[in-house]
Amino acid sequence: MTSEHIPRSGETAPRHVVFVTWKAGNAPAFEAARRLGHHVTLIRSLSMERSQNIDFESSPYTKYVDRVHVLHDATDLDALRRCVRAVHEERPVDGFVATVDALVVPVAVIAEEIGVPFTDARAAAAAKQKDRCRDILAAAGLDSTRHAVVTGFEEAAAFAAGTGYPVVVKPARGSGSEGAHVVNGPGELREVFAATPRNAAYRAGILIEEYLRGRFVSAEIGLAQGRFLRLAVSERSTWDRHEALETGTTIPAGITAEEHDRVMEYAEAVVGALGLRLGVFHVEMMIGADGQPRLIELNPRIMGSCLPNLFRLAGGGDIFELLVRVHLNERIERGPTEFTHYATVRWFGAAHAVPRPDRVPGLGWATAEYGDSLHALTVRFPDGDMIPPCRGNLGNFGEVQVVHADRTVSIRIAEDIVRRTADLLGMEVTR
Structure with missing residues (x-):
């Protein structure tokens, strides 16, 4: 063609x-x-x-x-x-x-x-190998998160004894929250390690880290010709019964201007320390009680799923056009993004294994009730007789996107639609 x-x-x-x-x-x-x-x-x-x-x-x-x-x-x-x-x-x-x-x-x-x-090949590889990324950032004075790559339960238990519970167990290299767990005690830790031999996500190693407390956000930044572009800080939500599972995002985050600048400065320092050189990057972090960001993970690519569309809905413009221009290494004159709305997504899947419903229920009620605030609502069941429990991003079968001038209202509408959809389905969902 x-x-x-x-x-x-x-x-x-x-x-x-x-x-x-x-x-x-x-x-x-x-x-x-x-x-x-x-x-x-x-x-x-x-x-x-x-x-x-x-x-x-x-x-x-x-x-x-x-x-x-x-x-x-x-x-x-x-x-x-x-x-x-x-x-x-x-x-x-x-x-x-x-x-x-x-x-x-x-x-x-x-x-x-x-x-x-x-993007620099060695830097991209280091970013995806999470323990190596932390080691590089620790040497640069940017990360103090205690972590270790372990081979089994005994090593992991010894690490947890030193840091205290909870701890985070996740693949040393991976994405989409697949295989990640927040572990609250020795019994849970033993259960996780009993399952790791069957999980292909752990082929590159098993990483255990101290648990970070605070507000979960991500920074989206571009880098071309040695100049950073501050695109967005978004806030993330997780399922309280499996904290490693992300359930949604709101762009922009409900944080102060000072916190925004601190997050962006930290993201730029992280990308610079790795030497990623060129690209649009997705940097996840936790803002602690002291106001300081700490890295969760660095992704050497643009934010995934529907988040570029949320960026547009919130009034940030066409991030895909910026992506192309960045990767052509153009000089881009652009200040920080000035958003006009708050765009929220909520993803959901089955909380437990359940029989696959025969059909998707009618969803027209959501448009009738929420009007222009509702941008999208989709439910698509996986193939098979059963829907497996959702424990990673690939396990979601539903998504709702909402845009509103008020942050609280944007989030509330999205969460209300998920709750009411779950009631229609007659099943408990991740939310």
């Missing part, structure tokens, strides 16, 4: 942007690149699309993309390298965009090989 863009007066010549992703939800980023006048190539990863029930073909992406290459597994470095080199030989690549954790490092490696600016 091909499409031709004719530059308007004053435009620069089109550049070549290569997206490597399995997310059909990135179609707005493809559209932004085309709108900016660029040639767009997409490299897909069929195995991950299938494993996550992603139907790329029904998405509107095709009209924004000039060339498509479908790999069986884009995380296969050699297969991705062959594809990228062929693409680069046919039309030199000016910038890469990778929006999925598992693809950032292989794309970074290949970008360095062919001399295209991108």
Whole structure:
């Protein structure tokens, strides 16, 4: 498939942007690149699309993309390298965009090989290896969170005896809260370690950390030509019965201007200490009782799920356009984002294993009652006779997006809709 863009007066010549992703939800980023006048190539990863029930073909992406290459597994470095080199030989690549954790490092490696600016490969790998990231930040004086990589229950119990409970157990490398647990005592710790051999998320090691108390937020920042872009601070919610499971986000966060600046300064220091060099980054942290942020994790890619859309709904503008411009290493003149609304998402899944309902109940009541404040409400059950308990982001089957000028009202509407939907379903959900 091909499409031709004719530059308007004053435009620069089109550049070549290569997206490597399995997310059909990135179609707005493809559209932004085309709108900016660029040639767009997409490299897909069929195995991950299938494993996550992603139907790329029904998405509107095709009209924004000039060339498509479908790999069986884009995380296969050699297969991705062959594809990228062929693409680069046919039309030199000016910038890469990778929006999925598992693809950032292989794309970074290949970008360095062919001399295209991108996120530093070693820094991206260190960011995803959580213990290594903490070690680097500790050496820079930015992180004091006690942590250890352990091989089994006895080592973990010894660590917890030194720090006290609760502790956090999670994969040393991973994302989406998969395999993460907040553990409140020795009995729970033993149960978690009894299950780790069956959990593929722990292949890169088991990390145990001290538990951080405070307000859970994330900073979204860009970095191009050595200049930081302060995009957003969002507040996060978790399920009180499994704290490692995120249940939603509100953009912007309900924090003071002073707290906002402190969070952004900390995020910039973290990204700088790792040496990530170029990109849009998602930095999760806890604001402690002393007002100081402490790192939860650093993701060397743009915020995921529907959060870019929340950014737009809240009045922040088109973050996908910024993403493209950052990865083309453009000089971007932009001050801190000035939001006009509060956009909230709440995700939900089954609290316990339950039989899969025969159908999704009617949801029109929500639009009728909440009107323009309700942006989206979706319920999509997984295949199979049973719905498994939700213990990670991939286990959610429902999502509600709300936008309102008042932060408290935005959050209340979203939570009310989740509660009432659960009542209609006749099941307990994570919320």
